[in-house]
Amino acid sequence: MGMARPTDDPVTRPLPPYTSLSSHALYFINSKLSSREDLDGAPTLLSELQLQSDALDRTLSELNGELQSHLTRHASHSNRVGALFSNVRGQLDDLRRSSAHPSSDEGSRRGMGEELQALAKEVGRVETVRNYAETALKLDTLVGDVEDAVSSTMNRTLRRHPSTNNLEDMRAVALRALKLTEDVLSSVTKTHPRWTRLVSAVDHRIDRALAILRPQAIADHRALLASLGWPPPLSTISSSNPYTKGSTDVQNPLFTMEGDLKLQYCESFLALCGLQELQRKRKSRQLEGHYKDVALHQPLWVIEELVNPLSIASQHHFSK
Structure with a gap:
C-alpha cells in the first residue's frame, strides 16, 4: 500500500473558495479553462x-x-537652488552689517554700489534657476501624463473587445495634457528663448506620443464611419433592370444616426479636430520666423475621412 500524499503537496492542494476569487480571475478561468x-x-x-x-x-x-533617476535629478536641482539661496542670504547679511556702520568715504559708497549690482545679478540668476527647475518638473509631469494615456490606449486597442468609452476617455486625457504642454512650451519659447534644449527634449517625447496617438485616432474614426454605413450607396437602381424606376431613397447615415452612436461620432469628430489643431499650433511654434504658410495649410482630417471613401466609391461606380 502506497503512502498517502501530504495535504500540503502542491499537486493535491485544494482550490481556493469560489467566493474568494475576483471577477477578473473568474473571467480568466472561465475563458481559459x-x-x-x-x-x-x-x-x-x-x-x-x-x-x-x-x-x-x-x-x-x-x-x-x-x-529614482527623476527624484535624484530633482534633488540635485533643489540642492543647487538651496546653495544659491544660502549664498544670497550671506551677501544680504554682509550688506546689512555694512549698512549698520555707514561711512562717508566715496570709495566705500562705490564698493557698496558694486556689491548691490552683484547681488542683483545673483538674485536674478537664482530666480532663473528656480523657474527652470519648476518648468522642467511641470513639463516632465505633463509629458508623463501624455505617455501614460497613450500607453493605456495602446493596451486597450490590443484587446479583443476594447471599451470604446475607455478609449475615448484616455484620448481626451492625452489631448488635455498635450494642450497644456503646448501652452507651456509656447510660453517658454517666448520668455526664455535660450532654453532650447528643454524645449527640444519635450518636443521629441511629444512627437513619439503623437506618432502613436494620431494613427490610432484616425483608424478608430474610419472604423466608426464604416460601422455607420459610410459611404452611402451612390445608386439604388437595380442592376438586373437599370431602366426600372422603383429605386429607393438613399439614406445618409450621418443624418440617420442617433442616440449613443451619434454622441460617439461627435466625440470622435471633435477629438480628431482637436488633435489636428494641436499639431497646427506645434508646427506654428516650431516654424516661427520661417515661411510656414505652406506647411500649415492642410485639409481637415475629418473631412478627408468623409471624402476619400466617397472618391473611391465614385471611381468604382463610374468605371462600371
Missing part, C-alpha cells in the same frame, strides 16, 4: 503566465529606476 482540452494545456498556460509576470516585473523595475 472551459474544457478538458484546456485543462490538458494548463502547464503551457502556466508557463505563459510566468513569462508575462517576469516581463511585468522587469517593466516595474525599469519604471522604478526611471523614478
